Amino acid sequence: MLSRLKSLSSNQFTVILALYYVCVFNIPFFQIVKQGVEKQADVNLVFIATIPLFLIFALSFIFSIFSFKYLAKPFFILLTLMSSSVFFAALQYGVVFDYGMIENTFETNSAEAMTYLNWASVLNFVATGVVPALLIYKANIEFKPLAKELLYKLALMATMLIGIGIIAIFYYQNYVSFGRNNDIIKRHIIPTYFIGSTAKYININYLQEPIKYKPLGLDAKNITNKQNDKPNLVVLVVGETAREMNYEYYGYGKPTNAHTKGQGLLTFKDTHSCGTATAVSLPCMFSRMDREDYQSRQAKAQDNAIDVLNHAGIGLDWLDNDSGCKGVCRNIDNILIEHDSDPDLCNGQYCYDQVLLNTLDDRLSTISSKDSLIVLHIIGSHGPTYYLRYPDEHRFFTPDCQRSDIQNCSDEELMNTYDNTILYTDYIVSQVVKKLQAKSEEFDTAMLYISDHGESLGESGMYLHGAPYAFAPEEQTKVPFLGWFSAGFAKQNKLDLSCLAKEAEQGDYSHDNLFDSLLGLMNVRTEVYQQDKDIFSNCRQ
Structure with a gap:
């Protein structure tokens, strides 16, 4: 899609990318939403229709923060490749990349990781990760002078916030109720949840000051009282x-x-x-x-x-x-x-x-x-x-x-x-x-x-x-x-x-x-x- 366009503004690039993430990488998310809807006796179809819009607005807002010259392409290429792998695991196996799974992933050895490699995973990675990453690399993104770029970016972010606000005005209670009844859905949003879990893991294990080591049971004694010597x-x-x-x-x-x-x-x-x-x-x-x-x-x-x-x-x-x-x-x-x-x-x-x-x-x-x-x-x-x-x-x-x-x-x-x-x-x-x-x-x-x-x-x-x-x-x-x-x-x-x-x-x-x-x-x-x-x-x- 991106290669067909002569040039894109950074805002256009951001919205197109958000659309791709919502329509492809968040298929597992919408499957969970569907399960939640099926459990409800009374379904507001208009509220359900706002969920993809809400996600597009939210991701466009977040992606705008990283859509700057020299940062946008390497950042989103890496993010897309990572999201592709997470998407496949979520879609095929129902895996949720919370803190525990991120911890498990970091501690997995190469031999164990190779067991997850098969034709289905490779084809998915190429189709949903490598190809979009190449399109991002080849995209002609036109960045305006810094001050003007910031104004255009703030305008987009404001527009996205307005869209989120309008949805909230009419359906805030629906989102609160649906979220409480289906708390797991937020864990399936790609890429926000796995990125947040990864950041938490890195912060806890590499950035925080180490905890002072606490020995336990130094008074431990073997109190065996046996009649034999075995x-x-x-x-x-x-x-x-x-x-x-x-x-x-x-x-x-x-x-x-x-x-x-x-x-x-x-x-x-x-x-x-x-x-x-x-x-x-x-x-x-x-x-x-x-x-x-x-x-x-x-x-x-x-x-x-x-x-x-x-x-x-x-x-x-x-x-x-x-x-x-x-x-x-x-x-x-x-x-x-x-x-x-x-x-x-x-x-x-x-x-x-x-x-x-x-x-x-x-x-x-x-x-x-x-x-x-x-x-x-x-x-x-x-x-x-x-x-x-x-x-x-x-x-x-x-x-x-x-x-x-x-x-x-x-x-x-x-x-x-x-x-x-x-x-x-x-x-x-x-x-x-x-x-x-x-x-x-x-x-x-x-x-x-x-x-x-x-x-x-x-x-x-x-x-x-x-x-x-x-x-x-x-x-x-x-x-x-x-x-x-x-x-x-x-x-x-x-x-x-x-x-x-x-x-x-x-x-x-x-x-x-x-x-x-x-x-x-x-x-x-x-x-x-x-x-x-x-x-x-x-x-x-």
């Missing part, structure tokens, strides 16, 4: 993107827990995550702070559960086949699996979780004779390339979805692929239990498995994860939580397993319980320990 050995498997509803243990109709059946695992029901993305959930679940008062910046400036266990002298290891521990394991021995470390299990971009079993074997062969906790952070069910999370010999549910543009797979294919990842994770957990059973002569052993967050698989048009928690569906917030305890561990640590089975059945748990439950399970006491949040405390004899 140390405790606990393996905590932290899952990735596993949702409760696809677990056979929670009533799912497919055999997704076939490998651990018969191993005597306890199933803790109705467990909720701390966030809907790894960058939030992982540090939150180990933090002393609960979900409702969790703040990433503060969490990074204080000790977590792993640190408190370290203060108590517990042996600690973190073995990672995902995107890193997000700072949780910063003060202990940790291994991030290299993606070329095993030619049979890795391809240079990712590894199957079986690689962690080999690493666990190495660690178990040299583990010290003291109470120890080993964390396995698996890649689990990370999407959208679910089919890359399990080897062919574990491809049980077919037909599956062998592509990353999962929105183009059938519901059956997509669910089968995801279920294969759950079944493969179940295999990994079963192998961990077997390895712990083999160590029963040397250690009293136990295993916990819990996922960091869930996943949407097309329900209500949503895919993947990362939705704002207040609006996130249960698919993204309800997670599996499993436990296995050897007879020796239960006896020597005075843990009544029949009592614990009843507690697990009652449910109502969350990531908020993990901090104190880990301390309790490892017999660590400190002033920061809260017994009422320790899920094992009621079943200690």
